[in-house]
Amino acid sequence: MLETVQSPKDLRHFSINELAELAAEIRRKIIETTATTGGHIGASLGAVELTLALHRVYDTPEDKLVWDIGHQAYAHKLVTGRVAQFAELRQLGGISGFLKRRESPYDVWEAGHGGTALAGALGMAAARDLQGGQRQVVAVVGDGALTSGMAWEALNQIGHLRTAMVVVVNDNSMSIAPNVGAISRYLTELRSAPAYTRLKQDVESLLEAVPLVGESLRRRVERLKDLIRYVVLPQNVFENLGFQYFGPVDGHDLPALINVLGNAREIHAPVAVHVITQKGRGYLPAEAQPERFHGPGPFDIASGRIRKGKEAPSYSQVAADTLLQLAQSRPEVVAITAAMGEGTKLDRFAEVFPQRFYDVGMAEQHAATFAAGLAAAGMRPVFAVYSTFLQRACDQIIHDICHQNLPVTLAIDRAGLVGADGATHQGIYDISLLRPIPHLEIAMGKDESELRSLLAAALDRPGPVAVRYPRGSGRGLALSEEIPSLAWGKAEWIRQGRQLTLVALGPIVYTALEAATALEAMGFSIGVVNARFVKPLDKETLSEVSRHTEAMLTLEEHSEAGGFGSAVLEWAASEGIGIPVRIAGLPDSFIDQGPPAHYLAQFELDRDGIVRRVTTWLQAARERA
Numbered sequence: 001m002l003e004t005v006q007s008p009k010d011l012r013h014f015s016i017n018e019l020a021e022l023a024a025e026i027r028r029k030i031i032e033t034t035a036t037t038g039g040h041i042g043a044s045l046g047a048v049e050l051t052l053a054l055h056r057v058y059d060t061p062e063d064k065l066v067w068d069i070g071h072q073a074y075a076h077k078l079v080t081g082r083v084a085q086f087a088e089l090r091q092l093g094g095i096s097g098f099l100k101r102r103e104s105p106y107d108v109w110e111a112g113h114g115g116t117a118l119a120g121a122l123g124m125a126a127a128r129d130l131q132g133g134q135r136q137v138v139a140v141v142g143d144g145a146l147t148s149g150m151a152w153e154a155l156n157q158i159g160h161l162r163t164a165m166v167v168v169v170n171d172n173s174m175s176i177a178p179n180v181g182a183i184s185r186y187l188t189e190l191r192s193a194p195a196y197t198r199l200k201q202d203v204e205s206l207l208e209a210v211p212l213v214g215e216s217l218r219r220r221v222e223r224l225k226d227l228i229r230y231v232v233l234p235q236n237v238f239e240n241l242g243f244q245y246f247g248p249v250d251g252h253d254l255p256a257l258i259n260v261l262g263n264a265r266e267i268h269a270p271v272a273v274h275v276i277t278q279k280g281r282g283y284l285p286a287e288a289q290p291e292r293f294h295g296p297g298p299f300d301i302a303s304g305r306i307r308k309g310k311e312a313p314s315y316s317q318v319a320a321d322t323l324l325q326l327a328q329s330r331p332e333v334v335a336i337t338a339a340m341g342e343g344t345k346l347d348r349f350a351e352v353f354p355q356r357f358y359d360v361g362m363a364e365q366h367a368a369t370f371a372a373g374l375a376a377a378g379m380r381p382v383f384a385v386y387s388t389f390l391q392r393a394c395d396q397i398i399h400d401i402c403h404q405n406l407p408v409t410l411a412i413d414r415a416g417l418v419g420a421d422g423a424t425h426q427g428i429y430d431i432s433l434l435r436p437i438p439h440l441e442i443a444m445g446k447d448e449s450e451l452r453s454l455l456a457a458a459l460d461r462p463g464p465v466a467v468r469y470p471r472g473s474g475r476g477l478a479l480s481e482e483i484p485s486l487a488w489g490k491a492e493w494i495r496q497g498r499q500l501t502l503v504a505l506g507p508i509v510y511t512a513l514e515a516a517t518a519l520e521a522m523g524f525s526i527g528v529v530n531a532r533f534v535k536p537l538d539k540e541t542l543s544e545v546s547r548h549t550e551a552m553l554t555l556e557e558h559s560e561a562g563g564f565g566s567a568v569l570e571w572a573a574s575e576g577i578g579i580p581v582r583i584a585g586l587p588d589s590f591i592d593q594g595p596p597a598h599y600l601a602q603f604e605l606d607r608d609g610i611v612r613r614v615t616t617w618l619q620a621a622r623e624r625a
């Protein structure tokens with residue numbers, strides 16, 4: 001059947017039984033594909049019926065369907081003409097794991113980060129109102145994303161503008177891990193009152209039957225009715241904010257969904273539809289282990305075993321182990337995550353020190369300021385956050401952490417290219433965003449051993465520190481029990497080279513060493529510096545290097561604009577060091593999904609690329625001379 005669905009318009013002719021059959025087929029497709037490609041299987045399996053019901057009831061793409069994050073939208077991709085491309089999900093040159101406006105007219109909104117759908121959808125509704133249109137706007141937001149401040153800022157304005165739009169709360173009580181916080185608890189309470197809508201209708205019709213006699217009596221009776229409503233009915237936050245609330249409705253019951261969405265469609269005011277779904281629905285391993293199956297890599301369908309090579313421990317694991325080790329002897333150390341406990345590997349820390357671990361939900365802005373508060377009161381908070389999600393907390397880092405010079409450690413995970421998640425998730429802007437902030441020190445080690453040393457040293461610094469580390473496994477170094485100490489602010493001048501010195505930040509130092517060896521075999525004299533610090537930049541070592549080499553090339557897996565190389569250029573220009581300095585990093589463009597190695601080769605940041613850059617440069621210089 002799936003092959004016959006050219007567009008969602010086809011769904012409008014299907015019977016309920018046919019839709020149910022299609023749902024099963026879509027599930028099979030999602031399972032089979034993600035078993036090979038990896039991807040967000042759990043959320044997507046949970047939203048299959050919801051997707052079919054939405055496209056059936058609404059006249060998409062004229063009606064606007066806005067998905068929060070977009071990771072749950074694989075069924076949406078499949079019914080909007082992307083069956084043939086689905087095998088290439090998240091692959092280089094294939095379709096994105098999220099939604100892309102250029103991929104389909106049905107993808108009216110792009111995301112990857114959580115909490116943006118309500119604001120985006122409200123913008124579309126407001127534009128419609130200004131333009132005099134009639135089209136519906138529907139936003140689908142998860143209970144996890146509903147813990148983000150942005151979602152509440154939007155609810156606030158939706159309730160104020162009172163324009164027609166539907167907010168579907170896709171509530172599976174999971175973020176990546178089980179959802180936490182008072183909002184999550186509130187949704188659970190709302191869920192366990194399934195008779196709410198009926199009870200409300202009963203109370204309303206009962207009150208309606210009360211006769212109103214005389215003006216003053218009428219007012220008194222109205223007040224009494226309000227009081228009865230208040231006492232009898234549980235409070236509903238959506239209604240209190242100005243929404244009409246429908247639900248909770250079983251998100252796997254197609255007729256119920258179609259019915260409730262059909263009703264919502266007729267209302268010309270804000271509507272909240274509370275839909276209960278199950279993450280991983282229809283694939284037992286994903287139902288049983290929703291956290292592991294949020295976004296696994298390739299897996300074996302029959303056993304549900306996620307395929308993993310024998311890789312060295314990840315940088316995240318080493319960072320989390322180090323924090324745990326440091327926390328044993330330092331009671332002031334606390335760890336914070338914004339819904340990424342598993343990804344940042346802080347789950348063990350949470351087990352050992354449950355009182356000193358905080359999962360604040362998908363709320364990076366809050367996490368940063370919360371950390372500032374902890375630090376202001378004498379604690380040593382470590383906020384472990386992916387580079388890409390840290391972007392959301394920029395002002396909080398500037399205004400709350402750094403302006404007050406508070407000793408918060410930002411453990412910046414996934415710094416660099418991230419692979420299959422693509423453009424919205426690349427960790428390649430944080431240096432540019434953080435570098436201008438006074439007080440903040442920024443460091444990145446060349447391997448997992450230096451990561452440990454930097455984290456340990458960061459916890460002794462008087463002010464805020466950002467320690468970056470990449471996605472994926474470390475080099476598999478044997479790590480001593482004792483964390484080696486490291487001179488703060490000092491670069492490591494690894495090898496001397498007369499003609500050119502590669503000044504590298506992060507694991508690309510090892511690539512630089514390989515390139516230097518290859519270049520030496522070609523007759524060039526090439527040095528290598530492991531910079532370690534972006535801020536403070538080790539100007540002393542760089543000045544010394546500049547007196548022993550004829551040129552410098554900086555290397556980083558980060559945007560060139562404002563990155564580490566820029567810091568070196570600023571130093572070189574302001575001190576007039578007198579030798580040419582060039583920078584090599586990532587270009588000023590968004591980088592889609594695909595293996596980091598592919599892009600490193602494309603942008604000449606792999607060994608051969610560096611060799612090519614250096615030989616071209618030095619040969620051109622020789623010809624000029």
Ligand SMILES: Cc1ncc(C[n+]2csc(CCOP(=O)(O)OP(=O)(O)O)c2C)c(N)n1
Nearest residue numbers: 043112113114142143144145174175176339
């Ligand atoms: C701002 C931001 N922080 C963190 C993440 C990482 N992340 C991706 S999906 C997810 C959980 C989403 O939960 P929910 O919105 O309930 O959707 P579900 O996957 O349960 O359907 C998280 C935390 C993100 N995408 N955006």
